Amino acid sequence: MAFIKLVIFGFIALTVIYFSIAIYSRSVRKERLEDEFDAEHPEGGAAGARDTFIAEGMQDYNNSIRPKLIGLVYVVPTVVIAAIVYTINAN
Amino acid sequence: MQRLKTIVRVLVLLLAGSFLHYVLPQHDIVQISQAEPRRTDFGSFNRWFYAQADSGSTEMENRDIFYIFTEKKETFLLGFIPRDSTETMVYRNEDTGWIWPPYFKFDSSNLHGQATAQARRFTDSADGNWAVITHYGWRIPFLSIFPNAVNITPVENPDVRIIPWFNIFFFVFLIVAIVFIRAAWRQFRERSVDPLLDAAGHQIDEVQADVAERKGRVGRWLGTWRDKNKNRPIK
Numbered sequence: 264m265a266f267i268k269l270v271i272f273g274f275i276a277l278t279v280i281y282f283s284i285a286i287y288s289r290s291v292r293k294e295r296l297e298d299e300f301d302a303e304h305p306e307g308g309a310a311g312a313r314d315t316f317i318a319e320g321m322q323d324y325n326n327s328i329r330p331k332l333i334g335l336v337y338v339v340p341t342v343v344i345a346a347i348v349y350t351i352n353a354n
Numbered sequence: 355m356q357r358l359k360t361i362v363r364v365l366v367l368l369l370a371g372s373f374l375h376y377v378l379p380q381h382d383i384v385q386i387s388q389a390e391p392r393r394t395d396f397g398s399f400n401r402w403f404y405a406q407a408d409s410g411s412t413e414m415e416n417r418d419i420f421y422i423f424t425e426k427k428e429t430f431l432l433g434f435i436p437r438d439s440t441e442t443m444v445y446r447n448e449d450t451g452w453i454w455p456p457y458f459k460f461d462s463s464n465l466h467g468q469a470t471a472q473a474r475r476f477t478d479s480a481d482g483n484w485a486v487i488t489h490y491g492w493r494i495p496f497l498s499i500f501p502n503a504v505n506i507t508p509v510e511n512p513d514v515r516i517i518p519w520f521n522i523f524f525f526v527f528l529i530v531a532i533v534f535i536r537a538a539w540r541q542f543r544e545r546s547v548d549p550l551l552d553a554a555g556h557q558i559d560e561v562q563a564d565v566a567e568r569k570g571r572v573g574r575w576l577g578t579w580r581d582k583n584k585n586r587p588i589k
Contacts, residue, residue, distance in 0.1 A: 265409065265452040287538040290545050348458040351504055 273340070281336045288333065289324070296320040375492075377455045378524065379504065380433060381516045382487045384424035384443065386506075389469035391418040403491065403499040409451035409460050420447035420466040422503055424487070427512055436513070445489055445503040455490060459504050468506050475508075484512045 296317045300308070307313075324330065395416045396404060407413045426443035429436055447465050450457045459465075475483040485508045491501035551558060 269452045283538060284534075287534075287541055290541050294541075294545065344456070344458065347456070348460075351457055351459050352461045352464075 277337055277340060281333060284333050284336060285330065288329065289321070292324045293317060293321060375432075377490055378521055379457075379488050379490055379518070380501075381518065382424075382433070382443065382489065383427040383436075383509070383512050383514065383516075384485055384487050385440075385483050386422060386424050386469055386473040386485060388423045388473055389420065389447070389466055390423075391420050391466070393417070394419045397498070400497050400499050403497070404446070405448040405450050405502065406453060408449045408462065420462055420469075421445065421500070422447055422466075422469045422487070433516075443493060444500055445487060446500040447503050450502070450504075457490070457502075457504050459502075465503065465506060469503075472506060472508060484509050484514075486514065486516060 297313075299320075300313050300316045304312070393416060394404070404419070407417055422445040424443050424445070425440045427436060428439045428441050447462050447469065448459075449462045450459045452458065472483055472485050485506050487503050488505035488507075489501040489503045492499060493501055
């Protein structure tokens with residue numbers, strides 16, 4: 264039973280961490296795109312150009328491997344727990 | 355106010371520090387003299403400091419717990435500076451199972467076998483049966499609290515150098531986590547909270563200014579009670 268409890272609460276905790284990292288990562292990328300555009304177009308550029316630039320940049324980000332790497336949040340703790348179980352209980 | 359803040363901060367740091375000191379693994383260099391099971395009736399307070407029944411068993415009012423009796427090398431500074439003297443140390447040997455703290459220890463019976471074998475070794479030679487015991491927890495005699503042994507490794511002599519790899523990795527990870535949380539919080543403030551506040555106008559600024567002004571009034575009134583000569587420059 265304790266194992267099932269650990270799995271359920273661990274999954275909930277890791278999901279919270281997963282979404283915080285995902286949101287943070289997207290936010291940082293978006294801010295960088297905004298800064299990039301503003302640096303290239305000091306006068307503001309054409310109407311709607313900023314939004315399309317950012318939307319395209321975010322599309323590239325979504326297709327890249329970076330957001331998928333955040334899934335490691337689930338993998339790494341599982342591997343660490345397996346490693347601890349092995350080292351503690353092996354004689 | 356500043357002093358109160360400092361006191362609260364120190365208290366929080368002390369609490370967090372003692373929590374980590376309780377939970378993180380430490381290494382003792384010991385000679386095991388005996389290992390035996392003993393029935394333990396928990397009190398309402400020291401129950402907190404024991405684990406639960408072996409992970410395959412059911413939980414009862416009391417149970418037999420393995421204990422390991424040792425002569426331990428004393429140290430200074432959390433084990434960083436070795437000393438020549440020894441002291442008596444008693445460890446309990448319980449499964450932590452899948453529950454807190456996350457040692458995932460299921461082999462208390464095996465460890466008991468190891469401890470008894472180690473106790474039997476070279477009983478006639480003075481420096482023959484040294485071992486490193488990895489444990490967490492504290493020994494508090496007046497509450498009958500014992501550290502929980504999680505691993506026993508026989509060593510050649512008592513002067514072995516132990517590198518606490520797990521703790522090194524743990525603190526590196528802790529620092530990385532704190533830095534990430536700070537960065538994420540700042541990003542969240544900058545991108546989500548601050549624009550909202552700006553949109554709400556300067557109402558909050560006004561309220562804050564009002565509060566500051568009131569604080570200033572109270573502070574000035576308090577100031578009339580202070581020693582006027584205290585801050586006068588010395589001639």
